[in-house]
Amino acid sequence: MKKVYKVAGFDFAIIMPDDERAWGTMQNYEPFVTEDTGNYIFTAELVDAMPDTTGKQLVVASNMRADMPRAEMYDWDGKWLFEFAPTMEAPVRVIMLTDKEFTYMKFRVLGGWRFSSDIVMKMMFACATTHRNTLMMHASVTMHKGKGYLFLGVSGTGKSTHSQLWINNIEGCELLNDDHPALKVEDNGEVRVYGTPWSGKTSCYRNIDVPVGAIVDLHQAKKNEIRRLSLPEAYAVIFVSFAGLRFLKEQADGYHTTNAKVVGSVPCYRLDCLPDADAAWLCHNTVTQ
């Protein structure tokens, strides 16, 4: 059985057996189901065996923190092979093998369905859209008066908390996505933010998009302060919050082009803040002007 999904205007297909129980765990994809026009940026196919990849060459191992997912990436016979685990100590839960253009991926799940399907689809989506004017970001997004405000920051900074502070204190705010929204520069130059099936711990899988009002890089501090970022600073904060593979040369040009267009038209700020209502108001009053 094949299902087709549209995220940020891009269609992708997932192929799994009809009776695969996994379909039932993928409720977060349901709002994005679309008509099958046969035109996909990538196809993902569930398999129950992987080719023998003995002698594969490690390209990069990534684990930023003990409680964050671990990824290993190998170069195998002209393809990328990824192994993912939910934490540093956990066993590998999913293996995926993709061509280097990220158009066709096979994945084998060893355990933990929800983690496994999300991490491989996120990776494929991020890498297949980087050269299509789109950046999958690590951010929480709140909407206010028809615009989206992206809150960035390293894990644990309080991105979700800041979104909640807007929602609880400022009338007319709604959450768009709490973890991995897609930032897209449209053909007419407008920068929009799209909901995706990937929203972290918060169930917020909204198939909607709005123009971006501002991007705010959050830092924990003892008092609330906000300032506008220069172009290079804005570029840098978007660079670190990009959820794709920054280090792949094949991705770098597309990545740069989109980032440069974003910082050229969207105001970016740095907010040093406490987790309080004053921080939300200071931020709101500055960035919605």
Next chain:
Amino acid sequence: MKTRKGYTLRSLGKEFILVADGFEAVDFSRMISLNETAAFLWKEVEDKDFDADMLTTLLTDNYDIDRETAQNDVTAMLKSWAEAGIIED
């Protein structure tokens, strides 16, 4: 001296940044911003052997600037480039 390999100069309109290619690019401290003049000099000497005199001459040949001012600018710039780790001996 030489420019360190593995950096790509990227334009943000009138401002420029040097971004480290490859795996180390994850480190955001390895991104250096350059103004238009510094970016011009970087492009001229990238992957070549160069010294302060060459940069000074490039400045006086291409900009309306006297040699002494150019020398001072180049000295300051090379110091910041060395601190940023984007050049090597």
